[in-house]
Amino acid sequence: PDDNFRNYFSLNTLNRCSDKRKDRGWLANKINDANTRFVVFRNLEVLATKLPKSSSMYRYELGKIEMKPIETILACNPVTIFLGLVQENRQVPLTFKEPALFAVDLSTMSEEDVRALSPGSELLPGYPAAMQLLPAEAGIFAEARSMLAWHDRYQFCPTCGSSTRLEEGGYKRECANLECRSHKGVHNTCYPRTDPSAIMLVVSPDDKRCLLGRSQRFPAKMYSCLAGFMEPGETLEDAVRREVEEESGVIVDRVEYHSSQPWPFPASLMLGCIAHATTETVKIDETELEDARWFNRPEVVQMLTRQHPQGLFVPPEQAVAHQIIKTWVRRTANL
Amino acid sequence: PDDNFRNYFSLNTLNRCSDKRKDRGWLANKINDANTRFVVFRNLEVLATKLPKSSSMYRYELGKIEMKPIETILACNPVTIFLGLVQENRQVPLTFKEPALFAVDLSTMSEEDVRALSPGSELLPGYPAAMQLLPAEAGIFAEARSMLAWHDRYQFCPTCGSSTRLEEGGYKRECANLECRSHKGVHNTCYPRTDPSAIMLVVSPDDKRCLLGRSQRFPAKMYSCLAGFMEPGETLEDAVRREVEEESGVIVDRVEYHSSQPWPFPASLMLGCIAHATTETVKIDETELEDARWFNRPEVVQMLTRQHPQGLFVPPEQAVAHQIIKTWVRRTANL
Ligand SMILES: Nc1ncnc2c1ncn2[C@@H]1O[C@H](COP(=O)(O)O)[C@@H](O)[C@H]1O
Ligand SMILES: Nc1ncnc2c1ncn2[C@@H]1O[C@H](COP(=O)(O)O)[C@@H](O)[C@H]1O
Ligand SMILES: [Mg+2]
Ligand SMILES: [Mg+2]
Ligand SMILES: [Mg+2]
Ligand SMILES: [Mg+2]
Ligand SMILES: [Mg+2]
Ligand SMILES: [Mg+2]
Ligand SMILES: [Zn+2]
Ligand SMILES: [Zn+2]
The missing domain is CATH 3.90.79 (Nucleoside Triphosphate Pyrophosphohydrolase)
Structure with a gap:
């Protein structure tokens, strides 16, 4: 960006x-x-x-x-x-x-x-x-x-079930049970939790189209980047590949980091990427998505500017999805 | 990379x-x-x-x-x-x-x-x-x-203190209390926790030197990248700037993402970056670091290859810190 x-x-x-x-x-x-x-x-x-x-x-x-x-x-x-x-x-x-x-x-x-x-x-x-x-x-x-x-x-200690109390200006919750293991060694139970999530614009092998999807929960006619929570023991890049394959069946190879965004609903960290696909066949996971399909740049421009003939649109500028899409559209080489 | x-x-x-x-x-x-x-x-x-x-x-x-x-x-x-x-x-x-x-x-x-x-x-x-x-x-x-x-x-529900039981092949722990709020809506208490952390090689304004530090807990003579946990409501880039300033007093402007690494002790996600400093004066946070100073490329090469005259060295290739340092050293423009 x-x-x-x-x-x-x-x-x-x-x-x-x-x-x-x-x-x-x-x-x-x-x-x-x-x-x-x-x-x-x-x-x-x-x-x-x-x-x-x-x-x-x-x-x-x-x-x-x-x-x-x-x-x-x-x-x-x-x-x-x-x-x-x-x-x-x-x-x-x-x-x-x-x-x-x-x-x-x-x-x-x-x-x-x-x-x-x-x-x-x-x-x-x-x-x-x-x-x-x-x-x-x-x-x-x-x-x-x-x-x-x-x-x-997080009012109770996940390690022993006792109640906890606020410390360090709110940046810590300490277990009230003095015998609790949480008082020793390196662990994370008493610190605020942030959930890293991957959000990615998948682009086609020829870079002329991008994959946008919509979940049942979206406003009608809105399409956006695919996204998913990172899991323990994986890199950001592998999380992008896994979530794209899970949700759309598309295989991704190279992953480019774009930017990050805190998303306080309740505490996600969105890690925005551009994901380069090696395949094009889409098979959506119907429990998570209602639709996902490839859009070319001119159509995406219409969706960004709310001038799409069918009224399709992408999220507003406050969403990192919007910014990733805009970055890709602006790479005018193939426009 | x-x-x-x-x-x-x-x-x-x-x-x-x-x-x-x-x-x-x-x-x-x-x-x-x-x-x-x-x-x-x-x-x-x-x-x-x-x-x-x-x-x-x-x-x-x-x-x-x-x-x-x-x-x-x-x-x-x-x-x-x-x-x-x-x-x-x-x-x-x-x-x-x-x-x-x-x-x-x-x-x-x-x-x-x-x-x-x-x-x-x-x-x-x-x-x-x-x-x-x-x-x-x-x-x-x-x-x-x-x-x-x-x-x-995480054997107890942080929301109500009840015990929890393993579900979904281990990828979920559900609260045994049927009245618990954790059974409704969007929240994260029942999913595995991953802690995003920033790890960064700070490079000098002229790009000729990098800042390496050591904590009391390190093996003697080892120096590494600065690092710190991300906090709620901040971007990766701001976490890099905040941790560098907290630990070394150095001001960072542009932040380049390098790569990520799961670090299972117990569950961190290391987000590796190169951080471009605008200042050079170092004032370490003595509760966290024992030393931090600028090293030029030839010296860092000696540390990477374990040929430093004073025996100083950086972490082994398994650590993302090593990989970030290697990437920067290889940008030979100023070598
Ligand atoms: N930290 C979390 N917060 C909320 N849901 C999560 C979390 N981790 C995993 N999930 C699950 O991930 C689903 C959403 O899928 P996705 O965002 O694509 O990974 C949710 O319905 C949950 O089953
Ligand atoms: N998730 C976490 N796990 C362990 N320590 C944390 C965590 N979040 C904040 N901390 C605090 O961060 C300190 C380490 O500093 P830093 O890694 O530079 O952020 C620890 O001593 C804790 O006080
Ligand atoms: Mg998803
Ligand atoms: Mg998913
Ligand atoms: Mg998922
Ligand atoms: Mg630190
Ligand atoms: Mg710190
Ligand atoms: Mg910190
Ligand atoms: Zn406890
Ligand atoms: Zn509960």
């Missing part, structure tokens, strides 16, 4: 300051600092405000709440994540006086009470509503939502 | 046949099939046999056991994973008559009894001993060991 290209959900102007996570005093001070702001969630829906001039598809801004109005509820220890310090320019060293941002889970409050924290705000459910957030804030949302989704689902 | 290049732990001649995992009858038949073989583990150590002519660094072959000698212990339901069917050539469609390979956890047996299953065999502890396995079998080991490590650590 071109040099300045950035996937949606990737722009995050925070410095995570991971070395501060273990410093409880520092974190407690920051929570009480007048410059600190809180990004608020309720049942994994984020508090956001519609921008006055909303002609763009990016028409919501994250609600950023001061500590005062949530002081009493913070005293009840809701899940609170230290997201980082605002750092607009990475070349300028941090002073640690920069405003801090936290995420807080206010699911114990009513929807009305949460919305009242910021006049005119709404609670945006996850996908696709959250893709209307300003791109400059989408990475903050991605960090916050995937962390809160982890705390929501 | 060059086209035929393959990282260690990536060669796996099995077809995982994920569509068969839900078919209990098919799996039960395969377990009892005379052509089926079992890769055997005890406390995550794998049964392996030293090859007679063992001049190479790859001197162990996986033990592959028939069903008969472990029939009685299989009746006690040890953790058993369906690894796949042997498929030497991906171009030839499967007949499903191919020999199957399973992994089985025999930790309830004594070390002597396990070793007696295959005369002259040994139990290879994980890292670094397992890097002596034949490269053609290292991917099978990676799949098996990361799956067994997951079953070992």
